[in-house]
Amino acid sequence: MRDRADLVIVGGGVIGLSLAYHLARLGFSDVVVLEQGYLCFGASGRNGGGVRQQWSTEENVLLMKDAVRRYRRLSQECGYNIWFRQGGYLFLARDDASAATLEQNTKLQNRLGVPTRLISPAEARRIVPVLNLEGVRVCAYNPTDGVLFPFPVVWGMARIASDLGVEINTFTRVTNIDVRGRQIVKVVTDRGAIATRRVVNAAGAWSPQVARLAGVELPNKPYRHEILVSEPVKPFLDPLVSDLSNGTYFSQTMRGEICGGLSDPAEPSSMESGSSLRFLSRMSRSLMRLVPQLGSLKVLRQWAGYYDETPDGQPILGRVDAVDGFIQLNGFGGHGFMMAPAIGQLAAEWILRKAEHPIFSTCDLGRFARGEQRRETFSIG
């Protein structure tokens, strides 16, 4: 392991690795990535791979437009097939409030060049004939959203970054961040120390713990989010379908499995990662309401990961007041995977001072103290 580096990234998830990948491609590779487990150990190896541009703020729609562009070419760039399939996202609204949200979002998305359409349940059934849409008022469909297979994204970015000179250390846990005065001087791990003046906290659900090592308090909280896959069946489902009434989402993977989850308002904040019968039961019921024929399909496996949630549902990006050289890239909730290629690029340019982007001053930790909370109204799951 190197004993010094210009920049150390804590967390070998998709966010940390996307940053490493983009830094290296911009010619900057005096970088060490530290990951306590294997690559894919955190949320980046446990998610549904959903990638959508249907958001409610201009910032997020544009960010996701850029991310989709980058995901479309990532397989070629990194030599791993990420199985990105643009089968669309179909949202279902059952009440007035969700219907109004979809209508408003569609207008914004159209203005920004995303081809979302508000469609009737009858039209939605032409896209997915097996859907039972009783009680659904209106749907929003964007054919350019999609799903991908997360693991090869992580491995691919890691591989190119390390080919370009970044050192990636798995099974290496950060145990301390040494700060002298206001300046970071060193990162200590269970395999030795690295002298550095810059540290990026990309530790996902663990980021409050990592921040505390440098004496910084983050407001993020971890929440378990459960998910399952079925046995594979012949392709019948193009889009990812999401029911806004309870946060159910499901899609069909390239292997043919049905993969999905739903929100649980009763889930407390914790670092619990076990699987529950409660989830299995609620998910089965919700899925069977939407596609009654799926009752006879078999569940193959369920698991869980963490959402790294901030008070306003938007990530924490950029500097902190108290410690120089300590950069946050965390708090991505249930949508960090889709945003990763765009965030990695922006953060790399910002760190190398090649470009400024307002997101690093509006989405910083200081916004909570300044009372400038942000509100994205369209977080699902």
Added chain:
Amino acid sequence: MPKTIVCRCEDVTEEDLKRAFERGFRDLESLRRFTGFGTGFCQGKSCLCHAARFLAAVKGGDDMVSDPPRTRPPLRPTPFAAFAGALPEADAGAEEKP
């Protein structure tokens, strides 16, 4: 050359494990995620020990697997319909707005 099948559900051979190992997937969980062994119908019940033994052998024999991949529920593939009525008290929130 005869093939040695490690995982019958997903048709993963010992050659596949070797190639994955050479590419840098050197712990059991990464090996599983890269080759797909253990992710099929039996969920690893027949192949996990073969893969663990393979890894122990290539790593020099005394590298015991301390943290094997978790066996994930359900125990065997089971229809959604069997779970839909499993926990009526978990109903709250599944169909209504949270």
